[in-house]
Amino acid sequence: MRKLLYITSSDQNKEALSNCVSNEIEIDSLERHEAGIVKDQDVVLLDFNTGSNVEIDLLKRLRSESAYMDIPIVLVVDDPDTEFARKGLSKGASGLLTRPFTKDNVHKTLDTLCHSAENISPHETDNIVMFISATMHVLKTTAGFEVKRRRKFIKKDYQFCGELTASISMTGGINGTVSISMDELTARQMSASIAWMKPEELDEQMVQEGLGEIANQVAGRVRTMFFAKNLRMEISLPKVVCGYGQRALPSLDEPLHTILFEIGGSFIALHLCLREAAHSLVPA
Amino acid sequence: MKILIAEDSALMRKAIGKTVVGAGFTVVEAVNGAEALARLRKNSADIALVILDWNMPVMDGYEALQKIRANSDYSHIPVLMATSDGAEEDVIKAIKAGATSYLVKPFTLDQMTKQITDLTNRPIAKTHH
Numbered sequence: 001m002r003k004l005l006y007i008t009s010s011d012q013n014k015e016a017l018s019n020c021v022s023n024e025i026e027i028d029s030l031e032r033h034e035a036g037i038v039k040d041q042d043v044v045l046l047d048f049n050t051g052s053n054v055e056i057d058l059l060k061r062l063r064s065e066s067a068y069m070d071i072p073i074v075l076v077v078d079d080p081d082t083e084f085a086r087k088g089l090s091k092g093a094s095g096l097l098t099r100p101f102t103k104d105n106v107h108k109t110l111d112t113l114c115h116s117a118e119n120i121s122p123h124e125t126d127n128i129v130m131f132i133s134a135t136m137h138v139l140k141t142t143a144g145f146e147v148k149r150r151r152k153f154i155k156k157d158y159q160f161c162g163e164l165t166a167s168i169s170m171t172g173g174i175n176g177t178v179s180i181s182m183d184e185l186t187a188r189q190m191s192a193s194i195a196w197m198k199p200e201e202l203d204e205q206m207v208q209e210g211l212g213e214i215a216n217q218v219a220g221r222v223r224t225m226f227f228a229k230n231l232r233m234e235i236s237l238p239k240v241v242c243g244y245g246q247r248a249l250p251s252l253d254e255p256l257h258t259i260l261f262e263i264g265g266s267f268i269a270l271h272l273c274l275r276e277a278a279h280s281l282v283p284a
Numbered sequence: 285m286k287i288l289i290a291e292d293s294a295l296m297r298k299a300i301g302k303t304v305v306g307a308g309f310t311v312v313e314a315v316n317g318a319e320a321l322a323r324l325r326k327n328s329a330d331i332a333l334v335i336l337d338w339n340m341p342v343m344d345g346y347e348a349l350q351k352i353r354a355n356s357d358y359s360h361i362p363v364l365m366a367t368s369d370g371a372e373e374d375v376i377k378a379i380k381a382g383a384t385s386y387l388v389k390p391f392t393l394d395q396m397t398k399q400i401t402d403l404t405n406r407p408i409a410k411t412h413h
Contacts, residue, residue, distance in 0.1 A: 141390035195298040202295075209295040216339070217389045220368025224388070227371035237339060 002110070005030065005041035007058075008076070013047065013099075020106045043110060044068060045097060048075035051084020056091055060265050063092035063150065072153055074109060086244030090162045090183045092260060092267045094153050112157060127274055128152070131178060132259055134221040135270050138214055139261070143193045147261035147268060155256045158247045161269035163187075164208065166215035166240045167248070170223075173231035177248060178222070179271040180215045186266040187211045212238035218270075248273055285332040287400065288312045290320035290348060291366075292340040300335060300366065303393060307400045309333075316340040317348025328358040332404045336383075338367035338374070346381060353382035362403045366391070 006017055006029045014029050021027060028041065044062065048055050059075070062068040072094035077085045080096045089096070097109045132149065139145040162181030169177050182190070184207065185199075191210025192199040202210075219235040226233040248256055248271060257272040287309045291297045301311040309332065314320035317340060324331065334352065336345035345365060353359050362384035367374070370388035378386055387399050 138390045141392060191295055195295050196302050197298065206295045206298075209293040213293055213296055213389075217368045220370060220389065224370035227373060237341070 002026070002043070003028065003041045004043050004045065004110075006045040006076075007031075008045075008047040010047065013076070016099075016101045017045070017106065020101045020103045022107070025110070041071060043071060044073045045076050046073055046093075048077050048085065048088055048093075051082070051087060056088070059088060059091050059093060063260075063262065063267070064265070071151065081245075083244065087163075087183075089159065090181075090244065090267060090269075092150070092262070094151070094258075095155065095157065095159075112155070127174060127276070128257055128259070128272060130222050130225050131218065131270060131272055134218045134225070135180070135259075135261065135268075138217040138221060139190075139268070142214065142217060143190045143210075145190060145193070145263050145268075147263045150260035150262050150267070152257065152259045155258050155271075158249075158256050158273075160241075160246050160248065160271060161258065161260070161267065163244050164211055164240060164242055165246055165271075166208075166211040166238045168215050168219040168238050169236040170219060170233055172233040173226050174233055174274050174276060176254065176272065176274040178215065178219050179248060179273075180211060180218065181269040181271060182211070183266060186263070186268065190214065208240040208242070212240050285404070286310045286312050286330050287404075288314060288320055288323055288331050288334045290314040290317055290335065290340065290345065291337040292316055293337075296337070300396065303396045304335075304400060307397055307404075309400070309404070317343030317345055317351075320348050321351055324352065324355075324358045324361075328361065331358070331361055333400065334361055334363045335366050336363060338365060338369050338378075346378065349378065349381050349383055364399055364403055366396070
């Protein structure tokens with residue numbers, strides 16, 4: 001049975017949700033001021049009404065606690081197309097659920113976000129591990145960012161988690177895209193660190209170049225690992241997109257694996273849309 | 285003496301440039317291989333080292349390297365390939381084309397400084413950071 005924890009101060013919302021879930025889902029709830037209490041949950045829903053600092057702080061606090069850091073946290077919003085809803089995604093939320101609740105949107109959201117490791121083939125996991133390792137190494141070496149690994153989940157809505165996203169296409173042993181996504185402030189601090197500059201000295205283009213460089217180095221490092229295994233992979237130049245809510249192109253009809261890394265309360269998302277090519281075992 | 289940096293990212297030119305200045309050299313910048321060749325044609329006499337990125341638009345670092353080695357006016361200048369392409373095949377290809385050394389991104393400040401020092405055969409004037 002899947003266990004769902006709903007953090008809300010509204011009895012009406014609790015009842016509305018209860019009416020929309022099947023018997024296979026057990027609902028527990030907490031008031032906001034109780035949110036630090038550890039429950040045995042598979043997914044957390046969090047009322048996110050205005051995107052205020054209080055709500056953002058609560059989200060960040062949940063993500064920083066060991067009991068919550070590795071499970072999906074879904075923001076319950078009235079309108080998913082608001083700046084604050086999209087901003088919530090860059091602060092560690094896994095996805096959005098729109099009120100009013102319906103059986104359809106509740107189950108669709110849970111099915112989208114609660115896929116677990118059994119859906120990932122062992123070979124995919126090997127590849128994903130290479131990208132995670134490369135990302136952590138590049139962030140540390142190039143930008144001095146010692147990030148902490150957080151949750152991995154699958155996003156079927158293909159929406160990037162951050163305000164700025166750099167993507168690189170790959171062909172060969174792996175076909176697909178690797179994308180690195182983060183909020184503008186984190187990207188600015190990272191880019192400034194790369195060039196030993198102050199964050200305020202960078203213009204927008206330099207911030208984007210810093211993110212593109214990180215994505216390029218991550219893809220390049222994985223490519224090097226591939227060649228070491230006698231597999232060939234070619235990568236494109238990085239492409240940077242700006243603004244919350246941008247989406248990856250699901251051209252491969254493969255899920256978007258999302259791995260979160262945390263640094264100082266901010267989140268960096270690694271998005272992978274991968275398909276192993278049929279000819280990948282042909283030596284390089 | 286000067287070091288020519290060919291790199292399409294302004295941010296990375298800044299980053300490498302600070303290391304170059306820290307090692308006691310003046311920076312000459314180019315945004316791609318073609319511009320790097322133009323800089324060399326204009327004045328190569330005081331260029332002590334060329335640092336080339338591999339993946340650049342217009343003309344990539346590999347093509348620029350081949351053209352540098354084919355021109356007797358500046359074929360003697362050491363060339364450092366600094367790139368995220370670290371596969372053994374890439375390194376061999378670059379060395380065969382005449383690269384003096386190869387540095388894979390991500391690199392640390394110390395690694396780049398050591399490369400500059402070794403390739404220009406002079407001690408480090410100062411360090412920063």
